[in-house]
Amino acid sequence: MTRRIKKVAIVGSGIMGSGIACHFANIGVEVLLLDIVPRELSEIEKSKGLTLEDKVVRNRLVNEALTSSLKSKPSPIYHQKFANRITTGNLEDDISKIADADWIMEVVVERLDIKKIVFEKIEKFRTPGTLITSNTSGIPIQFMNEGRSEDFQKHFAVTHFFNPPRYLKLFEVVPGPRCSQQVTDFLMMYGDKFLGKTSVLAKDTPAFIGNRIGIFGIMSLFHIVQEMGLTVEEVDKLTGPVIGRPKSATFRTIDVVGLDTLVHTANGVKDNCPNDEMSDQFVIPDFVNSMMEKKWLGSKTKQGFYKMTKDAKGQKEILSLDLNTLEYRAKKSAKFATLELTKGIDNVADRFKVLVSGKDKAGEFYRKSFAAMFAYVQNRIPEISDELYRIDDGLRAGFGWEHGPFQIWDAIGVAAGVEIMKAEGKDPAAWITEMLANGQSSFYSVKEGASYYYDIPSKTQVKKPGQESFIILDNIRKSNEVWKNSGVVIEDIGDGILNLEFQSKMNTIGADVLTGINKAIDLAEKDFQGLVVGNQAANFSVGANIGMIFMMAVEQEYDELNYAIKYFQDTMMRMRYSAIPTISAPHGMALGGGCEISLHADKVVAAAETYMGLVEFGVGVIPGGGGSKEMAIRASDSFQKGDVELNILQENFLTIGMAKVSTSAYEAFDLGLLQKGKDIVVVNKERQIATAKAHAKLMAESGYTQPVLRKDIKVLGKQALGMFLVGTDAMKDSKYISGHDMKIANKLAHVMAGGDLSEPTLVTEQYLLDLEREAFLSLCSERKTLERIQHMLKTGKPLRN
Template structure:
């Protein structure tokens, strides 16, 4: 279906509606955001003498909601400038404008009568063929379809975004009973390609897939917690990062989302799924009902499972709810012997079999929790989905799970999972027994770099659709490995393109990673066409291995440290000046050395959710891997005749000095870390490696030639240095920065000014790299720098000393 989505109307500007509007603006669509007019004037409007006919009054609700959304943190929008793509209006004066849009998305309150009233109004102005979708999370489509025209019904579906729409990847598409197949296909493809989502086709069943399974998991846990005798903190310890779930785990997540939201969905499932074998689990436990009665709803009400209080000294403390006494008590650190056994196991999937074998309360919890989950999801096929992979996709994209239920079951072993279920009094589904009898021992297999899933009707492994646009490194690592050491794996992506995948802890750049990068460039220059640097970890790289720097500095091994920094710089320069095109594919946190690597690639293909910046000031040094040099070079390239060059340089200096990190890849263009006309942004993270490969291949096939080394970088010498030194001195005098902050800033000033040259001069990159390395080394001799590094290593937070 050839269709361009240029303009979208969003009806309803609440938290969800404004978030959806912002995300469409993120991807370049023009958005019309509409809401109701106020019932009466507020005090401010009365004081100004405004009438109900005033446009500002009539659009007050929509404008206030959008303003609140744009001020929220984390931001719903990639770059504040993108908000200009959103125009606002109200349902009485502006609804006729929907005749010009390609897609209408309804996001009004979850009441059928209100939705039907809105659809009736929409039909008056909607152009035939226009897509029309609802963001409902539970109202059956056939009810919403009642009274609508045939064309409306043929183009009507549910498109269920998860909140916040920018960050949560799940996009459930639920076609109406009369929805055209081409419309369903278009929505699924659009969600993946343009919105950057994981599109999951769901059936018109209560709570669809994500919330049906997710709310079951939380409700099941609510009922288990007292039975096993676990505290709120203990449950959050057991259900967080150790099993590949968000840090907020269970109870903190409920506090953030709001207990009332969860209860609303649970009640809906309880009322609308009378034949669900776990029906009684959706009934609220007594302690949840008490919390609802007390309005302890979480963050929105100031207390939920956790409560923040201040002691007499004004220091904040977090209290947790005792589920027996229903009183708040001091939080206690949770500790279990079973979890200790997983500390050395870095791969989350490898932990599950250890956890269910635990002999303590944690082991008992995991056995009960996982078997309840396995028993539930097996019975939801074909009720909520015909394919098991859709359930896994929904849980990973909607709830931030690293592994879906069937993937966890696979990691434990399907047969062992069945044994555990039987031990807990759970009955395996007929199709699971048949699968094992057919000698199919897993739900998923990998074949030739592609994922296959067990298809229940055909009783065989079937290729999961939609993978052609992706390169999944987990699937090709073993079969396509060209070279590896403890820090990297170099893989052949095909078509003459290699990939360097970091495999160090948090993808830090230490000696092994630098050696691996150099080896990959050697291999690519000899036998391949291009090189991608990309991985599919949680973050691209948190920077250089500061533990190694700390040890060398403490031992005063300055020659070795100088050599290590020089090697790092030389490797970055090889990224820039190799005989083959190099493409960096950053995503997530791309800090310090990770940012420097991207600065030196021929091209950056960045995920939209890339948080990139030079943050070395936080550990008491300046960027030492070419970052200080590169930002000086980039400032120089922006100098224009009759411009105030000092202002351009100052901006780049402040970006480093303030350790600025972009809140998205689009914001990185404003920091000149990404460059317009050269670097590109990809909305869907899953497509990142494939897109990077495509760009490397394009450069190679266009006849890539090694660029000449730069000797024309204009530095401003004493003129810039004087301005910077006066600025840092006044900042220190005003107590805005410490003495040590001033020392670091002055070292950076010396590098970016090109030293104390008497006049503006053209210098080489190597000249600036030598200044940068010298400054970095001298700061490593400072006690206060070592204190900062040590504090970061211990706490993960910067120290201001």
């Protein structure tokens, strides 16, 4: 039987329920979102003379919840129009509509009695064979199954999303004791392929995998903090990006999630895992209990471990909590000699050996925290998972860790990790000792481009399942390398397709990257069929190397700068007019030059979470790598008979002039940065390179023909230029933009209008590129542009001067 999901019914419209509803809408599924009927009228409803029988009243709770979710930042939905896929209703009038659903999901409050009432209602109207799941994070399935029919139990499992559902990738699938294997397999597949998640099969144990280990890590850290006398700032410095964790690190993350949520989960583990050898670590420390009593829960109560306030001058100031006195004080900077030693180590995995070898307080902290974590995860097998890789997948996808516990242990060395544990009074598990005794020195290995993990029962390295749909660049980089320099690696990804992977800091685009793009095209045209430009770093590219531009401009090396900009433009034109199909695979930030690469590819295979924009205005210039030219071309190509052509051109002008950045790949279509009918979106970033390769191969085998240089671009000349100049002047007079903003905007206007031609004219692409380059160079000679570039280099933030 082939199961397809066309409609999902979600019961419970709270933060999680509405968020899950939005994510199903994101992927094109029809959603029915239900909640209870209000028991009494609101004051507004009373003033309007409404009654409890009015539909608008009966659906008030669900409608308010969904509206609040859609207004939240960051948005739970890829595009606001996708909200039209969600229909709301209540559990009395609309419960019968679940009969049409292919999947029914319960997302109500974490109380077994309430869940049982909901399941009773669902079973009256559910069509046999329909999937039924719960988003619970702690109630045992056997209790939820009580009183349910055989068909219900056969199709029942827990599908646990992490909040916010759109952004966090973990999707824990916990089959019920009588759940069929076909249902489990389907849910695992659907989470990966359709929802874009990392599907992790978990056992029905308290907190499952992600929260069991993640909350242990935090609770253990609380005890270490007290033991070592560390400050909030010191801990967040030690547990943030330096070890591949989010910038919010530990205490800021707790503030965002809510201290009460953490305490609830920790208590759940402590109360329900009596045989946990480290249950004492889940005991809530006194300082946390005091914070709970004071309702210092984090962002939701405006104060937690951090508190936003204003100083005497009215400026915002962030205060930190002193964990000893429980009083707020000014933030203190945190510095450690050990961290200084890692500054030149770009690969996070390579830092761990240095960190645990530290001779200062930082080194001691890492040895204590990693020893506790290693000791804990080794003993969770087979309790919460039979396979160690599922624990790593859960922590990486649910908590945003770059490396899971066993991967960190591997990076330090399994034997070395055991020694660290012993030094902290913790013994290795029997299977660890046996593994090392048998000559197995690593939890993971790579063979022929595939990842393998140590399988405890067989005592061998076993291939990690589900890799067939992925191309993992880390696994093939060395064996499939065709060419490399300091900025790129070119890999053979099979079937005649090359992949160009950026390797520069934050994937910025400088001369080495441009050289790599040209080399990749040379190689592909000679011996291959197509080229993918893609990587699997945090971001596709944050844009051009503005440090290089700044140095040339300060030294007034305008000939060299002119050459550098022309080299960028010429490289983009090579992508556009190569003899082989070029595919761009942007994800994360694709800004400035990173966006321009996609604008010039034959096709874009974008990850849904792509934040794309031409943001050069922020550093005082216009897009100089063909971006300004391309937006003028796209306006020209969209002109239809009867159109007000100026309005179309103006939209593209504002996309650049306002430095608009899409909040998803779908919004990039609205901005004209992606093209409907040509570019596509993939929800699971892990599948992106493989999908891009498939499209490159298809285009090549379908008879790809090298494009002909454009000579038919319609520019509007003085007609458009006049409109733009009047507009920028008005905006300056109204103080909406600065004088320098107006100067930049007028330069852009000159390019996109095609200069001051007396009438609409057909021009070549090179004509527009020359105008673009001239405008870019002239702006680089402006003092205020140099101030903007310098400010961006120093602070990472734009300057309005």
